[in-house]
Amino acid sequence: MTIQSLPSTFADRHIGARRQADIDTMLKHVGYDTVDGLVDAAVPASIRQENALRLTAALSEVEVLAELRRLAAKNKTAVQMIGQGYYDTVTPPVIRRNILEAPAWYTAYTPYQPEISQGRLEALLNFQTMVQDLTGLPIANASLLDEATAVAEAVLLMRRANKKNEGKTVLDADCLPQTIAIVKGRAEALGFEVEVADLAQGLPDGDINGVVLQQPGVSGRVFDHSGVIAAAKERGALVTVAADLLALTLITPPGEQGADIAVGTAQRFGVPLFFGGPHAAYIAVRTGMERTLPGRIVGVSKDNAGAPAYRLALQTREQHIRREKATSNICTAQALLAIVSSFYAVYHGPDGLKAIAETVHRNARVLATALKTAGRELDSETFFDTLTVRVPGKAAKVITAAEARGINLRFIDADTVGVSIDETTTAATLSAVAVAFGAGPVADAAGFELPEAVLRTSDFLQHPVFNTHRSETQLLRYIRRLSDRDLALDRTMIPLGSCTMKLNATAEMEAISWPEFASIHPFAPDSQTAGWRELIGGLEADLAEITGYDQVSIQPNAGSQGELAGLLAIRSYHRSRGDHQRNVCLIPASAHGTNAASAVLAGMKVVVVATATDGTINHTDLYTKIEQYRDVLSAIMITYPSTHGVYDGDVREVCDAVHAAGGQVYVDGANLNALVGLAQPGKFGGDVSHLNLHKTFCIPHGGGGPGVGPVAAKAHLAPFMPGDATKASSEGAVDGHGVAISASRFGSAGVLPISWAYVKLMGGQGLTEATKSALLAANYVAARLDEYFPVLYTGDSGLVAHECILDLRGLTAKTGVTAEDVAKRLIDFGFHAPTLAFPVAGTLMVEPTESEDLAEIDRFIEAMITIHAEIQQVANGDFTLENSPLRNAPHTAAAVVNSDWKRSYPREQAAFPVSSLRQDKYFPPVGRIDGAAGDRNLVCSCPPLSEFEN
Incomplete structure (x- = not known):
């Protein structure tokens, strides 16, 4: 027996199809001898970058964690009493270990299924x-x-x-x-x-x-x-x-x-x-x-057996994002x-939360008593947790004295200091703060009670879910019970086109909960955050190299916010040149929904450009509208590769035409994972892009967030990149910078070590290989499934980029089986569905990513071919559509074991459509959910337990 040694690099563990035999198998189906040959055929030569990425050589997991420890050690932890909307807190270990780090x-992906x-x-x-x-x-x-x-x-x-x-x-x-x-x-x-x-x-x-x-x-x-x-x-x-x-x-x-x-x-x-x-x-x-209401609302509906079931209600696909009629660009x-x-x-319950609040308020009163006794003036004697203290001319001295004792206070101005109490505040901390103010020791509170007029008298959190899980054992089992109901990437491939669900490596995730990163206040003095700023500066520099732009800001805390930041930069650039009239943004019909919404919020007028029959931008319509709006053209937003999963060969020509008309080019970087190491948007015509760290750069989706949407720009737009909200002028802008996009200077900084680690672990060569592997995987899926579900769009060479769109409209017309039926049936195979009905209704968009191995990709292909056979059974009249496993999917365990089984297909076909499921089977907790009923009867709070009794 031969013992295979462990792979020697992190890239070997990140990329799924790494064995040469697997690569050769995939290439054979695609019709190419080498991966480079496939890439050369798929990616237009006109956009290919000339040089390899100039990044540091790949590090091992051990080396990356050691470097993260070095950076963490450069941060200085302190007792954080700055407040201003941010408070230290205790994350119960049972929650940290079993949710935040689980x-x-x-x-998990956004709960669209x-x-x-x-x-x-x-x-x-x-x-x-x-x-x-x-x-x-x-x-x-x-x-x-x-x-x-x-x-x-x-x-x-x-x-x-x-x-x-x-x-x-x-x-x-x-x-x-x-x-x-x-x-x-x-x-x-x-x-x-x-x-x-x-x-x-x-x-x-x-x-x-x-x-x-x-x-x-x-x-x-x-x-x-x-x-x-x-x-x-x-x-x-x-x-x-x-x-x-x-x-x-x-x-x-x-x-x-x-x-x-x-x-x-x-x-x-x-x-x-x-x-x-x-x-x-x-x-x-x-x-x-x-x-x-913007964002997502969870509602209560019923499944096909009448059982209560949860779903996203009203905004299942964010209906407030409606192109030029958009009311918000929030999609996450x-x-x-x-x-x-x-x-x-759930863990603390109403009594526990109130007890924490009472302790916080009592500690604030204790400190207020000591300060007032010492003659310090308080701005308000009615407060909950924060004191504003007058110390004429001595604020800096107080701040310094507190910092010497390991405590951060809020510097308001030369005469005023703020102090915020939280659940971690101790008696020793209160005494140290009092001493920093030159006050005597703290004792009991005297006065400063909340006035009766503002006291709460109503009950809250009376539902049993907030009054049951008091012990760690109870909470642990509740957490496990809920996680067992879900399908996440730890169980199965999630082949979502456009959403890039790939490996979030443990080594990448490990540092985010280290106290030296996690316990730092966003407004802590720079002397305490050197490690954070070095990490962020390094990541921004690496992203600039990867994208070909001159400057990157990681402040936007979602892709939609990155879009807004980029468009505001374009707007400000035009206005700085006196071109106030330039307010038209051209957006292809196939674009991500947030593109138009972000343009509206940036004060632009959206003009939609038609799509050609081959999925590319309709050139006739594009050039007509460029000419029509030449004098008022602000920008065009294009996604590259396109939302149709294809490398359009004309992207340079489109960019040149917009530039010639005085406009700017916004390249939506949602699909950057198909470009890294091969092409750079900042070099083939883009002026500004956002990119999704929660897609290309491995920050996990977390069931619908967190995300980070950095904005990258050429030098002429650099002065208009996001500014610091805490240093904003009366117009919301900062000298030398644009308007702030997020509350804190570095947005969702806490998850940046993930992407920093990913880039360092892969190095330039590994990142490039990941892109090539993603192309190979997508083209393999397309080649294997095209005869069953035609691939809707391909490039000039007959290839796709990192994803492919499977067209079910012909099958639907013939049999009535819809793309949604296929999506629900995939659940019975233990798969999350591909992206449903976007960007083309009646289709499924599949993205296997570079992280999936050949066996898992083949398991998905087997499922799709098996489903196609079931569609043929409907076509052949073996059973009606309404009584088919497709329309009745997904099948719960309760449905399969029900003695009242009257369906025209066997239970075995319902539960075990392929033999491998007999050993490892996921049963969904509910059957197909009635979405319309949930929207008609909106219920968006915890239902009474009596609804679950039957």
Whole structure:
């Protein structure tokens, strides 16, 4: 017997089809002798890069982890009392180990196929219920990106919901500074007025569309908002309250005070600081606003057996993203972080959360008592967790004294210091802070109670799910029970076209929860963050080399936000040259839905360019519209390779034509994994791109987030790249930079070690080989399945890029079997479906990625061929479509063992359509879900347990 030695490089472990025998098998079916020959035929010579990537040589896992340890050691951990929307918290180890660090949770995809997503959907429903209960509002979504951008979404929601009063938006001066900057930046692009005022003194004059309050304010101030809210309503305005969820266990919730919308962050519910993110923001609304709510809503419907089942409701495919009629460009969430927060609430329950809040408030009162006794002046004597302290001329001295004791406080100005208490604050910390202020030792609290007018009297989190799992054993089993209901990448290939579900290696993931990375406040002094900034600077430089651009910003915390950042840079560039009239953005009909939505939010007018019959851009229509809009053309947005999974050979000509008309070229980098090492958008005509680190660069999807969407640009756009929200001017911009896109300077920094490690582990050669392997895998699938499901689009050489579109429309016309039927039947084979009905209705888009080995790809191909045979059974009349395994898929264990089996196909065909499933079988927890019923009867909070009894 021959013992095969372990592969010698990380690339050998990342790339699935690495054995030469497997590669030769795949090449034989595709019709090429070598991988390089295939690549040369598929990728147009006109875009190929001349030189290999100039990156450091690949490192081993041991070397990468050692380098990460070196960088981590350059960060300085401290007691973080800066506040300003970010708090230290305790992530219960059972949640950290079994959710945040568990591949069953972090490798899951967005729950668009709900039958195989019931676990994460229940966890997200718990999140929604938690938010609804704490805010006192009946409808919440399944998370947004961060608090500042969530407020911006709320402002836009008020503007579209309040058609009777199109006046200005008023922000309380006590809102978070980064929130004010983000809202002003969005408002400038969209052309509406924003005024900042101290709303404790009443509303300003003039017509008001909407009002935003902060509870507690950034100063720590807590006051009864009911009077301001009532006054705003009398003047025809809508009201949003940005509220701290922990504080809401003690303070009257926004909904009970009359607010229309509540927003905020769930970060302090067990999610580490992560140097600014990723964190789950939330938004909740009153009844009547749910159908204009941005983001995703988890709803309750029923399956084909009548059992309760969860699904994404209303916004299953983000219906607010509607090209030129878009109301938001949000197409993602922070699902993994929302799930962590929901389990934090499940674990602690209402009594535990209230106890934490009471301890935080008591500690703030203890410190306030010591400071006041020592003669220090407090800005407000009514607060929850934050004190703003007047120390005339001595703020820097206090900050330095605290830092010497290992504590970070908030420098507000030369005379003012902020101190924020959290659940990790100890008596020793309070004493050290008091000493830094020159005060005496802390003792008991004396006064500073919350006034009765703001005290919460209503119950919250009364559902059994929040009152059952008190022991670690109970919670561990609940976590396991939910994860067992799902299909994630740790169990099976997820062949989603356009979404790139590939290996998220353990070595890449390992560092994100190290305290030296995870416990750093985003506004910590630079002297404490040298390791973080070196890592980020190195990653940005590597991404610039990979893409061929001159500068990269990793601030955008989703692909959609990267799109917005790039388009705002283009807008600012034109305006800097006096070309204010350039506001038209050309977008191909096949583009990702967020492209048009982002253009709308950037203040541009969307003009759609038709698609030719071969899937390329319709040149006649393109050149006609370039000429038609020549004087007002701002940009074109193109995805490359195209959304149809093809390398269009004319991309340079398209770029040249747009440039000749004075426009800029935005290359959507969603499919960059088909270019890395082979072609660089910044070299073949692009001026700016976003790229998805959660796709090409291995950050896991986490069930629908976190994501990172860096923006890369040529030098002429560099001055307009995202700025720092904490240093923004009155227009939301920063000198020498563009408007801020995310609340923190480095966005979702906490997951950047993943992509940094991936690039270092692969090196330039490994990254290039990964791209070639992805092309080989996609063309192998296309070649094997074309005779059963015709491949819709191919390039000039008859090849696809990294994905292929399988056309089922002919089969549907012949038999009635739909692409959705095939998607649901794949569940019975233990597969997540390919991308359904995008970019062409009636099709499936398949992307195997470079990480899948030949055996797994062949298992998928076998499933598809078997399904084709079942379609032929329908065509032959062996059974009707309605009584076929396709229309009745997926099959639950309960359905298969039911003694009342009356279907015209055997149980064995239902459950074990191929023999390999007998040993390793996934049964979905529910049957096919009735989506329409869930939308008609919207239920988006935890249903009573009685609904599950039967």
